[in-house]
Each structure stands twice: as structure tokens, then as C-alpha cells.
Amino acid sequence: MTRSLPGTPFHPRTAPLVEGQTWRRWAGFVVASSYELHHDREYHAIRTSAALFDVSPLFKYHVRGPDAVRLVDRVVTRDVAGARVGQVLYTPWCDAAGKVLDDGTVSILAPDFLRVTAADPNYRWLCENARGLRVTVDDASESVAALALQGPNARTILEHATGTDLAGLRFFRLQNALLRGVPVTITRTGYTGDLGYEIWMDASQALPAWDALIAAGTPFGLTPAGILALDVARIEAGLLLLDVDYVSARKALIEPQKSSPLELGLEWTVGFDKPAFVGREALVAERERPAEWRFTGVEVAWEPLEALYTDLGLAPRLPTTAWRTSVPLYAPGSEHQVGYATSGCWSPLLKRYLTLAHLEAPYAEPGRELDMEVTVEHRRKRARANVCALPFFNPGRKRA
Amino acid sequence: MTAIRGTGGGRYDAIVIGGGHNGLVTAAYLARAGKRVVVLERRHLVGGAAVTEEVIPGFRFSVFSYVVSLLRPEIIRDLSLPAHGLEILPLESTVTPMFDGDYLAAWPDADQTRREVARHSLRDAEAYEEYSRLMGLMAMAVKPIIGMIPPDPTSLSPRDLRGLLRVGRHFQSLSAKHFHLLYKLMTMSSADFLDEWFETDVLKATKSASGIIGTFMGPRTPGSAYVLLHHYMGEIDGAFRAWGFARGGTGAISESIGRAARAFGTEVRLDAEVTKVRTQGGKATGVVLANGDELQAPVVVSSLDPKRTFLRLVDEADLPADFVADIRRFRIRGSSGKVNLALSGLPDFTCLPGVGPHLRGAISISPSLEYVERAYDDAKYGAFSRRPYMDIILPSMIDPGMAPPGKHVMSVFVQYAPSTITGGWDDSRRDAFGNAVLDAIAQFAPNIRDVIIDKQVLTPADIERITGLTEGNIFQGELALHQLFFLRPSPGWAQYRTPVRGLWQCGSGTHPGGGIMGAGGRLAALEILGTGA
Numbered sequence A: 001m002t003r004s005l006p007g008t009p010f011h012p013r014t015a016p017l018v019e020g021q022t023w024r025r026w027a028g029f030v031v032a033s034s035y036e037l038h039h040d041r042e043y044h045a046i047r048t049s050a051a052l053f054d055v056s057p058l059f060k061y062h063v064r065g066p067d068a069v070r071l072v073d074r075v076v077t078r079d080v081a082g083a084r085v086g087q088v089l090y091t092p093w094c095d096a097a098g099k100v101l102d103d104g105t106v107s108i109l110a111p112d113f114l115r116v117t118a119a120d121p122n123y124r125w126l127c128e129n130a131r132g133l134r135v136t137v138d139d140a141s142e143s144v145a146a147l148a149l150q151g152p153n154a155r156t157i158l159e160h161a162t163g164t165d166l167a168g169l170r171f172f173r174l175q176n177a178l179l180r181g182v183p184v185t186i187t188r189t190g191y192t193g194d195l196g197y198e199i200w201m202d203a204s205q206a207l208p209a210w211d212a213l214i215a216a217g218t219p220f221g222l223t224p225a226g227i228l229a230l231d232v233a234r235i236e237a238g239l240l241l242l243d244v245d246y247v248s249a250r251k252a253l254i255e256p257q258k259s260s261p262l263e264l265g266l267e268w269t270v271g272f273d274k275p276a277f278v279g280r281e282a283l284v285a286e287r288e289r290p291a292e293w294r295f296t297g298v299e300v301a302w303e304p305l306e307a308l309y310t311d312l313g314l315a316p317r318l319p320t321t322a323w324r325t326s327v328p329l330y331a332p333g334s335e336h337q338v339g340y341a342t343s344g345c346w347s348p349l350l351k352r353y354l355t356l357a358h359l360e361a362p363y364a365e366p367g368r369e370l371d372m373e374v375t376v377e378h379r380r381k382r383a384r385a386n387v388c389a390l391p392f393f394n395p396g397r398k399r400a
Numbered sequence B: 001m002t003a004i005r006g007t008g009g010g011r012y013d014a015i016v017i018g019g020g021h022n023g024l025v026t027a028a029y030l031a032r033a034g035k036r037v038v039v040l041e042r043r044h045l046v047g048g049a050a051v052t053e054e055v056i057p058g059f060r061f062s063v064f065s066y067v068v069s070l071l072r073p074e075i076i077r078d079l080s081l082p083a084h085g086l087e088i089l090p091l092e093s094t095v096t097p098m099f100d101g102d103y104l105a106a107w108p109d110a111d112q113t114r115r116e117v118a119r120h121s122l123r124d125a126e127a128y129e130e131y132s133r134l135m136g137l138m139a140m141a142v143k144p145i146i147g148m149i150p151p152d153p154t155s156l157s158p159r160d161l162r163g164l165l166r167v168g169r170h171f172q173s174l175s176a177k178h179f180h181l182l183y184k185l186m187t188m189s190s191a192d193f194l195d196e197w198f199e200t201d202v203l204k205a206t207k208s209a210s211g212i213i214g215t216f217m218g219p220r221t222p223g224s225a226y227v228l229l230h231h232y233m234g235e236i237d238g239a240f241r242a243w244g245f246a247r248g249g250t251g252a253i254s255e256s257i258g259r260a261a262r263a264f265g266t267e268v269r270l271d272a273e274v275t276k277v278r279t280q281g282g283k284a285t286g287v288v289l290a291n292g293d294e295l296q297a298p299v300v301v302s303s304l305d306p307k308r309t310f311l312r313l314v315d316e317a318d319l320p321a322d323f324v325a326d327i328r329r330f331r332i333r334g335s336s337g338k339v340n341l342a343l344s345g346l347p348d349f350t351c352l353p354g355v356g357p358h359l360r361g362a363i364s365i366s367p368s369l370e371y372v373e374r375a376y377d378d379a380k381y382g383a384f385s386r387r388p389y390m391d392i393i394l395p396s397m398i399d400p401g402m403a404p405p406g407k408h409v410m411s412v413f414v415q416y417a418p419s420t421i422t423g424g425w426d427d428s429r430r431d432a433f434g435n436a437v438l439d440a441i442a443q444f445a446p447n448i449r450d451v452i453i454d455k456q457v458l459t460p461a462d463i464e465r466i467t468g469l470t471e472g473n474i475f476q477g478e479l480a481l482h483q484l485f486f487l488r489p490s491p492g493w494a495q496y497r498t499p500v501r502g503l504w505q506c507g508s509g510t511h512p513g514g515g516i517m518g519a520g521g522r523l524a525a526l527e528i529l530g531t532g533a
């Protein structure tokens, strides 16, 4: 018996690349935090060439049958019934009180075949909502392996590797292809806010698929990249993360820990016109009320932060990796806490200190000034910060 | 522990009868408040049902209770128990061997456990996390009640009314969903309750088994679901880590409390059996010892179970007849036995051969709900279970000091062993019981008999003989709903007082009940000192 957490299907390839034994747990697997001793080069690959991420630990469910669309449409907030085969939808899903349980993507692979990805286990939830429907739900988390190929060269690399023209594959669309003989589904999706694709395959084909991408990508600067690099990119892209930026309503211990899609900046994902989905009544009612909370970007201003350090005779210090703690935000110059940031990083590309934050709605308009708590030489200080619309980084190539 | 084997009479502010952990807790709190206190313990060591003894030369056993889960964190803090030697080591897993050679495990890590349960059922793996979370919330809901002196719902005294209001407000603060869940826990059988959550039989069997420990109920007996909650009460103090195995065995817990009590000036007398509580004009004045010595105090606190206290130590003439009738009716049937094994090597479980992390945790012999329910059926009809439910740990795997190097001790808690069996307990029935236990273990660890050096088999009759627990009931009276809170041990007498003025009770027979918890001992002391909530 081994109690060790398993590696993903790519482990035989990724393990030898990890220079500092820097592994991280993700959904019951171990994946690389970074391959090199510092993640800087991996991060820059995302923005300047291309990065390859092992995203196999995502939970994946195959929903099949005549009522497959009905089931998923009933569970998630997006309008799945109104979407077409070949589309991929980013969506949260809620409990009956309209509080978010999880978020992920829905790929419509065929009229009677959908793939749902999730950050947490959701098999039981899908099954419970499937009562009376002609569907089967399979947990494909272990049988399907997945890679994310992200960055400006992603398309070129994938075209070389598959011998397929991908110019017609639009943002949040999917296409089947052969990757050096390995059947894969390519979705134009990702967690970096850049031009990018995710490639889904049978777990048994993981290694040849990896090898094919590395072979095709290396001339174009393809670099295997770990979670640390991804974390910076996703903050720049303003993409939220379960258990970091919000608590699943399933795991919340008290009501205030829960969030609705409207409070997470995901109002655009709620199909209010759909006749029925879990949480609809609560969300319709919530939409009628003035918002209480907003999820938004907050940028820490440089000069005042620098001054806090200069006063002590120090050069300014910046986080070297993305942080995932809760940091209080105040109305400027006051003790009145108006929110908290849940993720933050220094953006090496934008040269800005970025955070994702929950704010009381009146304090959440872009441009609004706030104070963020910072610790400078063991002492608590306030740094000036400003509300910014998300995403922080949104290159044209993402959708082009 | 060095204790004064004090002799002779004497005058004290308070006399505590019984040096079990509750008696010691009461004594420590009273002494801390400046009272002159003596603890009178019948045996040659303190601890009662929480003792460590070298029953077999070189092998140390937690003879009766074997894990600590409910010891109140406030007691650990108030009495500085870590400074007095208390060290609680993690007991992290539970493994249930199955008849088909497979097993079910709960590991200390959520990812590991989810993977493990998913081998049996994907849905249960997800339900498991939600169930644990909800039970944790339920335990949070009930926890304040454990820490309060039960208000008497029939009394109109301002204090009782305030207490009732607090309970009422507390329950009102629960969401409807949580209130309904609590109601179900209070009324359902553990099997029915678990059926609402899980489909895997062995999972339900193992969970329900934790709900029948110490009770004369089966998993299908209504009311057994409540005991499931007790299990989670230990877990919500998880951050504090009050749950696990005490280094040196459970006796080390009692000894640390004893040291704290002595540090506050308590006198602890061993080999000092109390035979009578002296009264005068309906008021307690002191006690008489078996050797004839008499000790006086205006406050006498008994940590013995209610039957022993009121039916043996107090003159019936000093008690109201209806109270005596209540105490006679108090349900205290014993249902558990204990087998302690000295081993030359480790048991080899068919489902997980060899040495592994499973041997550092609990091994639950509860392969199916039917197995556990059938074990209960035997007991219902006056026999010990031919194939009993068992909770096994190997203390020497956690604390090597419990056995000589390379050798091991194994603690086997066994249910059901009714206190009254057809024909009565005698040596041959004890042997037969011990054999049934070994047979049942051998089903899953066939080498068990080969590694046994020696064994101690304890029937409820033995437990009663050694500890004085009436009928060998491990909790000094069943943790059934009709015997909890303001009904424990008797309506109107749940606030540690008794019909005899100056005579108090502080054992597991009082609210909030049994287990190495210390809560009764603490609340009684606070009540005696007039500082209770």
C-alpha cells in the first residue's frame, strides 16, 4: 500500500525537470511549483513565447445522453442550452441560495456529450441533479490528461505539432485533432489571459502527446512551466481561484464566507433568461437589490510604497511570488475596513503591484483610493492603493 | 505518582471520593481556589478507568480507556496539564479490514481519504467531506451545552430560566437546515442517519460503530445517532489537539491531573476505600473508610457512579424515595469488554500485509453493518457477541515506551459483552469470551495467536470489580438521550447537587457524561465554589 499522492500521467516527463524538488499539491496530485529553481523564466515564457502546463489534476466529468445538455444547463449559471456544439463555456455553479459552489468550463463535444471541468469534486452534485434525466455522469478526472499551451507562440507550435490550421479556432471554441497520431481535443481556453489552448487526451496517450509538443515547441521557445508562474499570469488576467479568492458554499462554515456570482464579478455568466437553474430565484432577487460586495482589481501605488521603505533606508521590497493570503483594505486614512485582497503579485510584465480583492460595493468603483495593509520591516503600515477594473492584462492576441 | 498514603482522620474543606480523572479534576479546581482537599481512592493508584498498569511484566497497558478525544481544553489550560506531564500524540487513521480482503481507511489527510473512499464509492468520497463538515458544525452547536451547568426546565429560578434562555437562543441561532439535522441526530438510529449520506456498507458500519461505543444499543437502535456527534466533539478541538493517545497511556492523563491537584495542595490518599457517607440532619459531614478511619468535611463530592454513590454509600433513609427509585432505574447496563495483549511481533493484516501506517492508527473490526448489528443481537439475548465489534490500537506503535523494544502491546476494546449474561460471568465464560475475540481478530490478522506472549481479558464483571464502575458501564451510565443534560443522572439533580446537602457528585454519571472529558469534574467544582455559569 502506498499513501503517497500520485503524480499526473505526465509525471515521468515532468519529474526529471524539477530542479529543486519543488512540488505542490493540487486536487490530490503533486505537480511542479516550478521546474527551474526560479519561476521567472517560466513566467516570461507565457508572455513572450509559450509555456506548457500540466493541468491534469482538474476534475473532469463526462456527461452523456439525450439529456446531457439539460443536466448541465440545470446545474450551471451559463446558458448551455443556447450554446452550440463546439463551444466551450466558462461558468460558475451555485447552490439553491445562489452561492457559488465551484467554477470551471463546459465543453460541448457533441449534442449528447459534454465535458465539465471543476476545481473541486462535483460528481455527487451532478448525480443528485441528474435524477429523472436520461444521462450518465462519469468521473473522467484520472482517465483524461490535460495540458495548457499558453503564450504568443502557442498557435504556431500547435499547428506544427498537429499539422492543422488553427486560424479558424476562435476563443472558447473546440476542435478535434491528431497530435502526432494522438487523438486530442483542443479548446482555445486557458488560465493565463493570453493566446492559448488546452489539449485534452486519453491519459494513456499523455507521454507521446507531451513529447510531440515539446519537439514542435522547443524551436519556438516552449518552456514547461509550473504553478508559480501560472499564479502570476492568472492574477494579471483577473481570473479567480477557488479556495483562494472565494470559498465554495459547500465548504463555507458561516454564511459570510459564501459569495454569489454577482459578488464575484461573474454577473455576465448568469443566464437570467434561462427558465430554471440551481440558484436562479435567489440570483434574480439579488439582482434587484443594491449590490453589497464586488470582486475587483486593486493596484498598490508605487511611490507611496517606495516611500515607506525609503524612510527606513531600504529599497522597496516586492513579493517574489504571488501571495494567497487575506490582506485588509481600508477607506483611505481611516480605520474603516472596506474589504480584503485575496491574491496579489508583482507583475514583472506590467511593472505594477496587482491584487484581487473583495470590496464593499460603494468602495469598488475603478479609480477609488484605498489603503492596503503592508508589513514593512516587521511593522504594519498602510500603502496607498487604487481600484482597477479587471483584467489587468488583456492582449489582443488572446481573442485574435 | 508519589502520593501520601495518609492515614488517620482529619478535617478538610472538601473530601473527594474516588481518584478517577473527574475526582482529581474536582479536587484540583477546589484546591486551586484555596480549599483544603483530600482525595480518597480505593485502589493503589489514581485514574479509575483511566489508568496505565504493567499488567504483564515489561508491558504497559492503558488497561481500560485507551484514547483521549474529549478532554476539555479549558481543563488542560487551567491546570497546566502539559507542565504536569500530559503529552498527547496523534492517532491519525482508522482502517477497517473487510471480509473480501479489501479494507476501508480514513487517513489524516483529506486528499488521501477522498482517494481511499473513492475506491469504494465516488459519491461517498464527496459526501464524506460534506458529512464531516456538517457534523463539525453540529458539534459546534452542541458544544456550549457540554460546557454549561444544565438548567432545570421545570424550575423557575432565575438562574435556570437564564440558562434555558441561553439554550433556547443558542438553538434559535441555528439555521433551519442545521436545526433539522440536529433533530434527526437526536432521534434516529445511526444506521438510518448514515443511510441518508452514504451507500458504502463498510463505511456506514465503521461510522455507526463509533456511535455505539459504551452503549447498549445497536446501529439500528433509535437514538444511537446522537453518539456519533460525541465523536466529532473531540474533532472540533482539533486545532488544540486534544485527540489522540496520551504518552504513557491514559494513566498519564490521570497522573498529570493528580500532579496538578497536588501542586495546588490536594492530599491524595491511596488504598482508602470509602464505605459510608456520614450525615447529620440531612447534611453530609464526612466519610468513613474501610479501615475505620473517619474524615470530616462540610463538602463531600463523590466521583463514583450514581448507583454506587446513592445505593451503597448513602443511607437510604437520607434520600427521598422517588429519588432512590430514579437512581435504581438509571440505565447502567455494561456492554463492553477489553482485551489487552502483549505481543512478540506485529499482527499481520491480510488486507494490508506487513508493517505500515495503518498500525499507528485505530483498526476497526466493523466489516459490515450486519456484522455490527448481529454482534448486538447476541447481546440482546444475554450472550457476548460471538463475532464482536472491536476497536483496536497498538499503543507501542505510537509510544514505544509501552513495550520492550521490538515488542508490542495491543489494546482491544470489545463490544458487546453484556454485564449480565445468561449463567453469569465466570472464569470459563471469560476464557470463551477471550477466545471469541481472538477468533474475530484472526479472521483479519491470521497470525495473531502466534505473536501473543500473554493476555488480559476483562469482562464487564472484571471492570466493575477493579474500577468499581457499576455493571462495568464505561460511562457510569448510558449516554442515552433520556439520561443526558438536565436528566443526568436524575431529573432535578443534574446540577451536581444531591438530596443530601453538602453531598455533591462529579463523575461521568453527571452531565455531560462519560469519557475522559473532565467536564463533570470541572463543572461540579465551579458549582461548589459558586462560580459556575
Ligand SMILES: Cc1cc2nc3c(=O)[nH]c(=O)nc-3n(C[C@H](O)[C@H](O)[C@H](O)COP(=O)(O)OP(=O)(O)OC[C@H]3O[C@@H](n4cnc5c(N)ncnc54)[C@H](O)[C@@H]3O)c2cc1C
Pocket (backbone or CB within 6 Å): B017, B018, B019, B020, B021, B022, B023, B040, B041, B042, B043, B046, B047, B048, B049, B050, B063, B064, B065, B066, B067, B068, B069, B070, B272, B273, B274, B275, B303, B304, B336, B337, B338, B413, B463, B466, B467, B468, B469, B472, B473, B474, B475, B476, B506, B507, B508, B509, B513, B514, B515, B516, B517
Ligand atoms: C474498558 C473501557 C474503555 C474506555 N475507553 C475510553 C476511551 O477510549 N476514551 C474515553 O474517553 N473514555 C473511555 N472510557 C470511559 C472513561 O474511561 C470513563 O468514562 C472515565 O474514565 C470515568 O472517569 P470518572 O472519573 O468519572 O470515574 P472513574 O474512572 O470510574 O473513577 C472513579 C474512581 O473511584 C474509585 N472508587 C470506587 N469506589 C470507591 C470507594 N468506595 N472509595 C474510594 N474510591 C472508590 C475507583 O477506583 C476509581 O478510581 C472507557 C472506559 C472503560 C471501562
